[in-house]
Amino acid sequence: xxxxxxxxxxxxTSFLQRxxxxxLSQALHWSTLRLHEGSFVDEDLHRSETDFLYQVxxxxxxxSLWLYILLEHQSSPDRWMRxxxxxxxxxxxxxxxxxRPAPRELRPIVPLVFYQGERSWSYAREFADLFAExxxxxxxxxxxxxxxxxxxxxxxxxxxxxLKTQLMQLLLLAAxxxxxxxxxxxxxxxxxxxxxxxxGGVNYMRVFVRYILSTQELEAAQTFRDVLRxxxxxxxxxxxxxxxxxxxxxxLEERVRVIESLLREGLDWAAIERVMGINETQFQAxxxxxxxxxx
Numbered sequence: 001x002x003x004x005x006x007x008x009x010x011x012x013t014s015f016l017q018r019x020x021x022x023x024l025s026q027a028l029h030w031s032t033l034r035l036h037e038g039s040f041v042d043e044d045l046h047r048s049e050t051d052f053l054y055q056v057x058x059x060x061x062x063x064s065l066w067l068y069i070l071l072e073h074q075s076s077p078d079r080w081m082r083x084x085x086x087x088x089x090x091x092x093x094x095x096x097x098x099x100r101p102a103p104r105e106l107r108p109i110v111p112l113v114f115y116q117g118e119r120s121w122s123y124a125r126e127f128a129d130l131f132a133e134x135x136x137x138x139x140x141x142x143x144x145x146x147x148x149x150x151x152x153x154x155x156x157x158x159x160x161x162x163l164k165t166q167l168m169q170l171l172l173l174a175a176x177x178x179x180x181x182x183x184x185x186x187x188x189x190x191x192x193x194x195x196x197x198x199x200g201g202v203n204y205m206r207v208f209v210r211y212i213l214s215t216q217e218l219e220a221a222q223t224f225r226d227v228l229r230x231x232x233x234x235x236x237x238x239x240x241x242x243x244x245x246x247x248x249x250x251x252l253e254e255r256v257r258v259i260e261s262l263l264r265e266g267l268d269w270a271a272i273e274r275v276m277g278i279n280e281t282q283f284q285a286x287x288x289x290x291x292x293x294x295x
Contacts, residue, residue: 001168001171001207001208001210001211002050002071002168002172003050003052004202004204004207005164005165005167005168005204005207006052006069006168007035007052008164008199008200008202009033009034009035010162011161011162011164011165011168012033012035012052012054013030013033014161014162014165015161015162015165016033016054016067016069016112017030018160018161018165019112019147019149020067020110020112020147021147024110027058027059028056028057028058028059029056029057029058029059030056032055032056032057032064033054033055033056034054034055034056035052035053035054036053036054036055036066036095038053039051040053040068040088040091040092041070041084041088042084042087045084047073048072048073048074049070049071049072049073049084050070050071050073051068051069051070051071051088052068052069052071053066053067053068053069053092054066054067054068054069055067055107064107065107065108065109065110066092066107066108066109066110067109067110067112068088068089068092068109068110068111068112069112069114070085070088070111070112070113070114071114071115072113072114072115072117074117075117075118075119075176076117076118076119077115077117077119077120077121077122077123078123079123079130080130081113081123082123082125082126082127082129082130082146083127083130085111085113085127085146086127086142086144088111089109089111089144092109093106093107093109110147111144111146111147112146112147112148112149113125113146113147113148113149114149114151115148115149115150115151115152116150116151116152116154116169116172116173116175116176117152117176118152118176118177119152120150120152120153121148121150121152125145125146125147125148126143126144126145127142127143127144127145128141128142128143151169151172151173152176152177154169154173155180156170156173156180156181156182156185157185159173159185163189163192163193163196164193164204166189167186167189167190167193167208170182170185170186170189171186171208171211171212171215174186174212174215174216175211175215175216178216178217178220183223183224183227184227186208186212186224187224187227187228187230187231187232187235188231190205190208190209190228190231190232190235191231191232191235193205193208194232194235212224252286252289252290253290255276255278255286256283256286256287256290258276259272259276259278259283262275262276
């Protein structure tokens with residue numbers, strides 16, 4: 001969900017303008033904002049971190065900088081996040097140095113940590129604070145700080161930004177804080193979204209609904225369906241239809257996984273057909289069906 005929303009440059013602009021320091025935001029030529037493909041986070045942290053790298057120019061010059069968003073998908077603050085952030089910035093500078101023509105200077109990076117955990121962020125933003133206080137002023141100790149977007153204590157009515165950016169923040173908030181009253185506001189925003197033609201080949205309605213179904217308990221998802229029906233009956237029915245499609249897709253994917261496991265164990269198709277009631281031709285058709293449901 002986050003990747004779908006923040007890959008939309010208009011939505012990313014809305015989000016960044018809201019959370020960057022005003023002095024910096026006003027000095028940037030926002031129409032030049034571009035998203036850099038790829039990720040810089042550690043391989044084993046891809047399930048708990050998401051990152052976005054944007055390039056944008058200063059107003060009145062050809063100088064550009066990078067805006068780097070690191071989204072922390074975790075419930076509590078991490079003291080060592082600053083250390084990982086420095087590693088990620090170095091990886092970005094490696095990319096900078098590989099550009100042609102070769103740069104004579106490094107491009108500045110403005111790092112933003114986006115956090116919505118259960119507890120407020122409690123650690124300093126200065127990297128040097130990871131060292132003993134007696135050595136923090138040494139010339140050999142690196143100094144840099146990051147911007148922090150801490151939405152752990154945010155109330156739903158305080159969420160700002162464009163339509164999809166608001167939905168993204170509210171649903172992240174709901175995922176970490178189930179007691180927050182988010183349903184009515186999300187329902188209103190989804191109704192507004194339903195009146196906007198799809199753009200960029202992304203069905204955002206399904207992106208948001210899938211996130212709700214993936215992060216909320218069944219009872220909460222059913223309650224949300226009823227709330228949505230009060231705002232727009234047809235959307236409430238669409239949510240249930242999509243939920244049923246996801247359940248069916250999951251059931252078929254599990255069947256494919258079981259058959260592929262049996263094949264890896266060396267069972268022939270005669271034995272698989274006796275066990276699973278499906279032959280090789282039907283299995284290939286099943287895989288195509290699952291692939292089609294993913295598109």
